[in-house]
Amino acid sequence: LAILLFIVVLMNIYILNKSIIRSATRPYxxxxxxxxxxxxxxxxxxxxxxxILNINLDLLSRNSEPNKYVKRMKTAIKxxxxxxxxxxxxxxxxxxxxxxxxxxxxxxxxxxIEYFEDIANSKFIKIxxxxxxxxxxxxxxxxLQRVIDNTLMNAIKYSRPESNVEINLALDENKNYALLSIxxxxxGIKDTDAIFDRFSREDTxxxxxxxxxxxxxxxxxxxxIKISVESKENFGSTFSYRFEIYKxxxxxxxxxxx
Ligand code: ADP
Numbered sequence: 001l002a003i004l005l006f007i008v009v010l011m012n013i014y015i016l017n018k019s020i021i022r023s024a025t026r027p028y029x030x031x032x033x034x035x036x037x038x039x040x041x042x043x044x045x046x047x048x049x050x051x052i053l054n055i056n057l058d059l060l061s062r063n064s065e066p067n068k069y070v071k072r073m074k075t076a077i078k079x080x081x082x083x084x085x086x087x088x089x090x091x092x093x094x095x096x097x098x099x100x101x102x103x104x105x106x107x108x109x110x111x112x113i114e115y116f117e118d119i120a121n122s123k124f125i126k127i128x129x130x131x132x133x134x135x136x137x138x139x140x141x142x143x144l145q146r147v148i149d150n151t152l153m154n155a156i157k158y159s160r161p162e163s164n165v166e167i168n169l170a171l172d173e174n175k176n177y178a179l180l181s182i183x184x185x186x187x188g189i190k191d192t193d194a195i196f197d198r199f200s201r202e203d204t205x206x207x208x209x210x211x212x213x214x215x216x217x218x219x220x221x222x223x224x225i226k227i228s229v230e231s232k233e234n235f236g237s238t239f240s241y242r243f244e245i246y247k248x249x250x251x252x253x254x255x256x257x258x
Contacts, residue, residue, distance in 0.1 A: 101139075101141060104136055137243045178244075
């Protein structure tokens with residue numbers, strides 16, 4: 001009985017010890033986790049503009065015949081400026097509460113497609129788009145950019161070289177919603193629900209943090225944008241977004257008619 005009692009006491013000491021160690025390390029673990037999350041978010045936001053800066057600087061440094069490539073150089077320099085501004089804006093506005101505004105989704109989308117054209121071209125991917133004119137939404141422009149950029153960047157990143165990325169923007173039948181779809185003919189996705197979880201990644205070849213779609217989902221949930229994903233492994237994926245449209249007010253209508 002004494003031996004049994006001794007063993008029970010020993011086991012209790014062991015269990016108590018473990019829980020003390022666990023509770024002592026927990027605040028540190030939590031702090032470390034949040035620091036990592038913050039760091040990864042920051043890294044993710046800077047990844048795309050820095051990547052484009054890098055591509056353009058590389059192109060400029062390789063061009064030895066400036067006259068032949070003047071147009072290309074001008075575009076590269078313009079993109080370097082835009083991306084520099086984007087990084088600067090991100091750093092300055094990190095703490096500012098985001099405000100919403102009326103945005104012409106049609107022209108905004110066109111400008112984002114133009115922005116990604118060079119990256120797509122470097123993989124011999126063609127971006128084809130059908131965009132209905134004058135579709136307005138009411139949201140924060142930086143957040144809209146995050147939704148479009150993350151989805152479009154993924155479509156290019158996970159596409160096969162020399163394939164197409166197809167983008168469609170149109171109003172639904174009742175003209176209440178804007179329907180945006182971004183379709184690729186790439187590797188496809190096994191588990192379309194899991195990819196929206198933080199740090200979730202299926203891909204093992206390309207680099208990434210598994211954060212982009214989680215950010216997209218957070219923004220969409222907040223703004224009532226419905227997301228749906230259809231995908232077939234080895235055939236490609238379509239990401240669709242349903243935005244509530246901005247109801248045009250009287251004054252807007254006059255402005256619109258101009
Ligand atoms: P990452 O930085 O890893 O691309 P995301 O959150 O944007 O992070 O995407 C999460 C994962 O979802 C990716 O690692 C990839 O496995 C998968 N994924 C996202 N978009 C696509 C797509 N268009 N085609 C195939 N897989 C995709």
